[in-house]
Structures are given as C-alpha cells and as structure tokens.
Amino acid sequence: MSNEYWAELSGVKKRFGKTVALDGLDLQVRPGELFSVLGPNGAGKSTAISLLLGLLKPDSGAARLFGASPFRVEARRRVGVMMQEVTLAPELRVREHVALVASYYPHPFTPAEAMELTNISSLASRPYGKLSAGQKRQVQFAMAVCGRPKLLFLDEPSVGLDVRARETMWATLRQLVHNGSSIVLTTHYLEEAESLSNRVAVLNKGRLIASGTVNEIRALVVRKHITCSTVLGADQIAAWPDVESVTRDQQRLQISTSNSEAVVRRLLAADSNLQELEVRRAGLAEAFTELTQEAA
Amino acid sequence: MNATSFENPNGFESPRPFDSFHDSSVAAVMSTGRLLGAYLAEAKFESLRMFRVLGFSIPFLVLPVALYLLFGVVLFGEAIRNDPAAGKFLFAAFGVFGVMGPGMFGFGATIATEREQGLLTLKRALPAPAGSYLLAKLLMTMLFALIVMATMIPAALLLGHLPLTFAQCASVTAISVFGSLPFCAIGLFIGTRVSGKAAIAFVNLIYVPMMHISGLFYPLPKFLRTISPVWPTYHLQQLVFAALGMSSYGRTAIHIAVLAGLTVLLTAFSIRRLARVG
Numbered sequence: 001m002s003n004e005y006w007a008e009l010s011g012v013k014k015r016f017g018k019t020v021a022l023d024g025l026d027l028q029v030r031p032g033e034l035f036s037v038l039g040p041n042g043a044g045k046s047t048a049i050s051l052l053l054g055l056l057k058p059d060s061g062a063a064r065l066f067g068a069s070p071f072r073v074e075a076r077r078r079v080g081v082m083m084q085e086v087t088l089a090p091e092l093r094v095r096e097h098v099a100l101v102a103s104y105y106p107h108p109f110t111p112a113e114a115m116e117l118t119n120i121s122s123l124a125s126r127p128y129g130k131l132s133a134g135q136k137r138q139v140q141f142a143m144a145v146c147g148r149p150k151l152l153f154l155d156e157p158s159v160g161l162d163v164r165a166r167e168t169m170w171a172t173l174r175q176l177v178h179n180g181s182s183i184v185l186t187t188h189y190l191e192e193a194e195s196l197s198n199r200v201a202v203l204n205k206g207r208l209i210a211s212g213t214v215n216e217i218r219a220l221v222v223r224k225h226i227t228c229s230t231v232l233g234a235d236q237i238a239a240w241p242d243v244e245s246v247t248r249d250q251q252r253l254q255i256s257t258s259n260s261e262a263v264v265r266r267l268l269a270a271d272s273n274l275q276e277l278e279v280r281r282a283g284l285a286e287a288f289t290e291l292t293q294e295a296a
Numbered sequence: 297m298n299a300t301s302f303e304n305p306n307g308f309e310s311p312r313p314f315d316s317f318h319d320s321s322v323a324a325v326m327s328t329g330r331l332l333g334a335y336l337a338e339a340k341f342e343s344l345r346m347f348r349v350l351g352f353s354i355p356f357l358v359l360p361v362a363l364y365l366l367f368g369v370v371l372f373g374e375a376i377r378n379d380p381a382a383g384k385f386l387f388a389a390f391g392v393f394g395v396m397g398p399g400m401f402g403f404g405a406t407i408a409t410e411r412e413q414g415l416l417t418l419k420r421a422l423p424a425p426a427g428s429y430l431l432a433k434l435l436m437t438m439l440f441a442l443i444v445m446a447t448m449i450p451a452a453l454l455l456g457h458l459p460l461t462f463a464q465c466a467s468v469t470a471i472s473v474f475g476s477l478p479f480c481a482i483g484l485f486i487g488t489r490v491s492g493k494a495a496i497a498f499v500n501l502i503y504v505p506m507m508h509i510s511g512l513f514y515p516l517p518k519f520l521r522t523i524s525p526v527w528p529t530y531h532l533q534q535l536v537f538a539a540l541g542m543s544s545y546g547r548t549a550i551h552i553a554v555l556a557g558l559t560v561l562l563t564a565f566s567i568r569r570l571a572r573v574g
Contacts, residue, residue: 053420053421054420054421055417055420055421066324073423073425073426074324074325074423075324076421076422076423077324077326077423078324079421079423081418081421081422083414083417083418083421085414086413086414086415086417086418087413087414087415088415089341089345089415091344091345091348091349092341092344092345092348096341096344099337099341100337100338100341101422103330103333103334103337103338104334104422104423104424104425105326105423106324106325106326106327106330147423153421
C-alpha cells in the first residue's frame with residue numbers, strides 16, 4: 001500500500017448471497033480531491049463506501065484507509081461521515097449531537113465552530129426532532145466535519161436542501177478541498193458531481209466502467225448532437241456515414257453522430273439554406289447514461 | 297483556535313475557522329483524557345435524552361416510588377407499622393420492579409429501533425470508542441436504578457417508617473444498581489435480534505410474567521414457587537431480602553453467580569451478533 005492514496009479498494013469482491021455487489025473493484029482516493037462515485041441504483045456505490053468505512057469486510061481483495069484497515073479506529077479518526085439514511089435521537093439538541101460526535105476525535109472543532117462552519121449556529125439549541133428534513137441534513141453535515149477530518153464521506157448530502165443551503169454546503173466543500181481535505185461524494189445529482197468534482201468514477205454492476213476528470217468522462221462519449229432546420233429528409237441523412245440516428249422534432253432535425261465535423265460539412269454542402277445549426281457535446285448526465293447503458 | 301474569515305465564491309461571508317482545519321498536530325492518537333471524555337459524553341447524552349423521553353423516564357423513575365407510597369403508606373401503612381417485615385417486602389418488591397424496566401426497555405426497545413434507523417451503522421463508521429454505545433446505555437440504566445433507590449429510600453424512611461440502617465440502605469442501593477445489569481442483558485439480547493416494534497412486544501412477553509409469577513409482589517402457589525428460580529427477579533429479590541435483614545432463600549453467592557452468569561452469557565451472545573450482523 002502506498003501512502004499516495006488516502007483510501008483504496010484493490011481488487012475487491014463482495015457478494016450478498018447470490019448477488020454480486022462488487023466484482024473486482026479498484027478505487028483510489030487521493031489527497032486533496034473531490035471524488036464523486038456515480039452509478040445507477042444497485043451499482044455497488046454504497047457497498048464500496050461501506051467497505052472503506054469498515055462496515056463490511058471484502059470477500060477478497062483489500063480495503064485500506066490511510067494505509068490501515070478501515071476497522072481500525074485510528075484510521076477512522078481521520079474520517080468524517082454523512083450517511084444517507086440515519087435517524088438521530090430527536091430529543092437531543094443540535095449542539096449536543098455535534099458535541100457528541102466531536103468527542104470521538106482527537107483534535108475536533110468546538111461544537112460552536114463546527115456549527116459556524118456549516119452555517120447552522122442559529123439551530124444550536126433546537127431539538128433535532130423539530131428540524132425540517134433539510135436542516136437535519138445540515139446538522140449531519142456539521143457532524144461530519146466537526147472532527148476536522150482529512151477525508152469526508154458524503155452520501156447524497158444535498159438531498160432535501162433548499163438552494164441556498166445547498167450552495168452553502170457546496171462552498172464549504174470547495175473550501176475544505178482547498179484546505180487539503182479529500183471528499184468522497186456519492187450523489188444522484190449529476191450537476192452536483194459536475195460542478196464540484198475533480199474526479200469521477202462511474203460504477204455499474206459492481207465494476208468500475210469509467211474514471212477520470214469530469215471532462216475526461218464527458219469526452220468518453222464521442223457522440224455529439226447536431227440540430228438544424230433543413231429541407232433535407234431525415235431518411236436521406238440517416239444513410240450518411242457516421243450518422244447514428246436522426247429524428248425530426250417539428251421543423252428541426254436532431255442528428256446524433258460520432259463525427260460531427262464531417263456531418264456538418266456535408267449538411268452545409270447539401271443545403272445552402274440550412275439554418276439554426278447547433279452542435280452539442282454530451283454532458284456528464286448523458287455520458288453517465290450512455291456509459292451505464294453500454295455496460296448493461 | 298482563531299476563527300478567520302474568508303469570502304466564498306457564493307458570496308456568503310462569515311467568520312469561519314477554516315484555516316485551522318488541518319492542524320499540524322492532527323494525529324489519530326487520542327489522549328487518555330479525551331478517550332475517557334468520549335465515553336463520558338456518550339453516557340451523558342444517552343442519559344440526557346432518556347430523561348427527556350417522558351414516556352420512558354416518568355414510568356421508570358416515578359412509578360416505583362409512587363406505587364410503593366400507594367401500597368406501603370397510603371393503603372397498608374397502618375398494618376405495616378406493626379409488621380415491618382411486610383413493609384420491607386413491599387419496599388423490596390417495588391425496588392426490584394424499578395430496576396427491571398430501564399434495562400429491559402432502555403436496551404431492548406431502543407437498541408432494536410436504533411439498529412433499524414441506521415444509528416448503529418453510523419456509530420460504527422464514526423470513530424466512536426469501542427463499546428461506548430453499549431456502555432452508555434448501561435450507565436444510563438444504572439443511573440436510573442440509582443435514582444429509583446434515591447427516591448425510594450427516603451420515602452421508606454420518612455413516610456413508610458421502615459427501620460433501615462445506613463448499611464442496609466447502602467447495600468440495597470448497590471444491589472439495585474448492579475442488579476440492573478442482568479435486565480440490561482435481557483433487553484440487549486432481544487434488541488439485537490428483532491425489529492424495533494417487535495422488541496417492545498418481546499420485552500413485554502418476558503417483563504410481564506417475570507413481574508407476576510416470580511413471587512415479586514405476592515406469594516405464589518407451590519408449582520410456580522418451584523420454578524421461580526428461573527427468573528432473575530427472584531434472585532435479585534432474595535439478595536435484597538438478605539440485605540434488609542429478612543429471611544431469604546438460597547445462598548448469596550449462588551444468587552450473584554446466577555445473575556452474573558446470565559448477564560455475561562446474554563451479553564456475549566448479543567455482542568457477537570452485533571459484530572456480525574450490526
């Protein structure tokens with residue numbers, strides 16, 4: 001194990017009964033990066049995170065956290081966690097929840113500092129059970145950062161947050177990464193991953209099907225979309241080389257192609273009155289859909 | 297630590313302690329003081345929250361002394377003045393009753409519910425010190441038992457006119473506080489096996505018969521008396537009788553061994569289950 005990675009899965013296999021959750025997965029989290037783990041439901045994201053947090057044991061392969069077994073509490077003392085589904089004691093006040101989690105760490109923020117960092121100071125004396133769903137997520141976020149962790153695991157952190165609270169959380173995350181922490185994010189909001197991530201991993205059926213920067217992932221999908229208003233027939237264009245599909249949407253044609261330059265040149269040559277030409281590259285969401293469909 | 301301000305890209309400006317996020321001294325080693333502090337914080341917040349659950353704290357803290365006052369003072373106070381043994385019997389009965397509940401329900405129902413709600417998973421992912429979750433519940437239960445005794449003893453001395461010596465009060469308190477452990481173990485055993493809703497039913501399934509057919513409140517018919525040693529309440533009651541200077545069945549060492557054995561056995565099974573299944 002090199003110290004290059006703060007968290008690492010190498011060749012991990014994990015089964016639940018007959019279901020293969022992870023099938024030889026390799027995943028590395030480097031210092032100071034925001035790393036998004038994406039994948040459709042059942043892709044193995046939660047299993048991967050659970051292995052890195054020492055909640056599960058791999059059937060084969062290894063999970064490492066700061067070079068040690070995630071089962072070691074010393075390794076987990078450098079980690080903050082925000083889980084997707086957890087119900088905290090409704091009777092305890094926000095400050096008390098943060099204080100309890102802070103007590104687990106060697107050099108935590110004071111509860112007041114952690115609440116200030118996450119913009120929830122005004123909730124400090126409120127009983128947790130009286131908070132809205134979004135406020136509860138904010139409290140869980142404060143609990144995740146209160147131990148001054150080097151590595152944060154956030155599972156769907158912005159579910160239920162309003163726009164302002166989400167922007168505050170994003171700003172805090174960017175600042176944490178700027179200050180040298182790493183963050184592992186699992187999210188269904190691809191725009192969240194697109195906006196925040198340095199690096200993305202796409203899982204499907206327990207395997208890593210793509211990883212890289214957001215741009216690298218988008219570039220994996222070579223297909224581009226051309227829309228234009230033309231007198232040419234859809235059937236005619238569909239017969240051209242490199243054209244994958246053509247659909248007519250009212251007066252406009254939608255052309256999918258892996259060689260947009262050649263198709264655009266031919267379009268302009270064939271129809272001198274061609275209008276409203278638009279060429280669009282696949283976004284992360286589209287790349288994601290394509291990658292996971294290809295792998296299916 | 298100095299709070300410093302920064303301007304973030306979204307225009308929120310507030311003093312935030314970011315600069316000190318990575319203290320150069322940050323190491324994963326906990327000092328003994330902080331480790332102890334973590335155990336204490338867990339116990340403190342567990343107790344605090346159970347006190348705040350009125351559906352838990354009122355029945356388990358108020359009911360034992362209230363029932364003792366009702367039966368031992370209001371209804372049968374006159375008769376008991378001439379028969380201190382009867383008074384001590386009632387005192388022992390409601391004392392043991394007060395010790396049973398918090399352990400069985402505080403462990404049984406809450407652990408089952410918290411397992412379902414993902415809290416245990418979160419605690420396992422967080423660097424919570426080993427065993428702090430269970431230890432906190434244990435200390436909470438012992439604290440409840442202590443409070444039960446701290447209300448029952450003055451009630452017995454001042455209103456029940458029981459002739460208790462200081463030594464008797466001290467030993468009955470100690471027996472009650474440690475006597476809550478086997479009930480914690482029963483609750484833990486149930487709570488690690490069934491769902492939150494089922495746990496309450498299962499706990500009641502043991503709690504109610506144990507209260508009524510272990511000889512706690514009234515003399516039993518012979519066939520029930522012969523099986524009463526299967527109930528931990530029987531052994532605890534005999535220990536309390538002995539501590540109060542009353543006649544009791546069996547040997548103290550045997551009672552302690554049965555209660556300790558039950559506690560260790562059920563706890564070991566439960567911890568194994570928690571480690572495997574969560």
